[in-house]
Amino acid sequence: MKRPLSRDDARAIFATSDSSLLDVIDNLLTKGVVVSGDVVLGLAGVDLIYAQLSVLLCAADRLHAADRLHAAGEAAE
Amino acid sequence: MSDVYVYALLGDAPAPDAGAGLREEPLRVMRVGDLLAAVGEMTERPAVSEATLRAHDAVVRRLADTVDAILPVRFGSLLTESSLADLLRARARELSEALALVAGREQMTLRVLGDGPSTDVVASVADEDAGPGARYLAARRAEWRRAREAPELAPLRPDLAQLVRAERVTRHDTPPLLASVYHLIDRGAAAAYRAVVERAEAGAVRVVATGPWPPYAFAPEALG
Numbered sequence: 001m002k003r004p005l006s007r008d009d010a011r012a013i014f015a016t017s018d019s020s021l022l023d024v025i026d027n028l029l030t031k032g033v034v035v036s037g038d039v040v041l042g043l044a045g046v047d048l049i050y051a052q053l054s055v056l057l058c059a060a061d062r063l064h065a066a067d068r069l070h071a072a073g074e075a076a077e
Numbered sequence: 078m079s080d081v082y083v084y085a086l087l088g089d090a091p092a093p094d095a096g097a098g099l100r101e102e103p104l105r106v107m108r109v110g111d112l113l114a115a116v117g118e119m120t121e122r123p124a125v126s127e128a129t130l131r132a133h134d135a136v137v138r139r140l141a142d143t144v145d146a147i148l149p150v151r152f153g154s155l156l157t158e159s160s161l162a163d164l165l166r167a168r169a170r171e172l173s174e175a176l177a178l179v180a181g182r183e184q185m186t187l188r189v190l191g192d193g194p195s196t197d198v199v200a201s202v203a204d205e206d207a208g209p210g211a212r213y214l215a216a217r218r219a220e221w222r223r224a225r226e227a228p229e230l231a232p233l234r235p236d237l238a239q240l241v242r243a244e245r246v247t248r249h250d251t252p253p254l255l256a257s258v259y260h261l262i263d264r265g266a267a268a269a270y271r272a273v274v275e276r277a278e279a280g281a282v283r284v285v286a287t288g289p290w291p292p293y294a295f296a297p298e299a300l301g
Contacts, residue, residue: 026257
């Protein structure tokens with residue numbers, strides 16, 4: 001089991017250049033990322049990223065559902 | 078007919094040297110009414126990976142450097158030209174307003190770190206005289222408001238006020254990450270913004286600023 005992130009871990013994440021990866025995910029995630037493949041991201045003390053990715057994957061499920069509806073609507077036209 | 082992958086909506090046409098898309102496809106601008114969309118032709122959605130996320134972001138940044146107003150579009154928006162045109166037409170007014178808000182501006186991201194939810198976050202005030210329905214609605218309202226507030230930033234507010242043009246808050250309340258706060262600032266004000274954040278002694282919480290970024294958090298869910 002992963003240990004929870006300590007504040008020091010979090011600081012370490014934000015202090016490294018990899019924090020830009022967190023921001024890229026966060027920025028693209030704000031809009032909900034459409035997933036069509038596996039996501040593999042490596043980062044020290046990575047729980048925070050995984051927490052965000054789980055949200056991302058949920059968002060993707062919703063979007064895929066919307067896509068299917070959209071496709072069904074187009075097919076019906 | 079091939080589909081278009083959408084990177085951003087733009088307030089004006091990008092410079093011709095804005096480069097290629099994430100698959101090295103040529104970028105082009107689609108005009109729908111007053112709206113411009115920066116798109117590349119693609120046949121299938123790119124898989125999500127660190128490389129493709131960064132590549133998408135790099136395209137958006139390059140575009141942002143050449144235009145005054147940009148609304149970044151989320152990763153993975155691949156659709157037919159006609160459905161893109163329909164979506165843009167249907168939401169033209171909202172998107173134009175959003176473009177006006179971000180014109181000449183960029184985003185800073187503040188992460189509020191701490192060991193637990195802020196003690197300033199007060200539970201909703203229960204009105205003893207109200208009925209259960211009214212109490213429920215009041216609680217829901219308080220919850221809605223709380224999800225969009227960052228009381229931890231109170232010590233920074235006076236200095237931030239002159240720099241911040243708009244704000245979006247996402248609360249996480251999962252220590253150490255308590256909230257992400259997105260601020261829209263004038264382009265070129267990032268150094269002043271960082272100085273305010275670094276000067277601030279926010280007590281039990283710590284705030285970390287990153288940016289400037291294209292205004293991702295201020296783009297409506299245009300194509301959702």
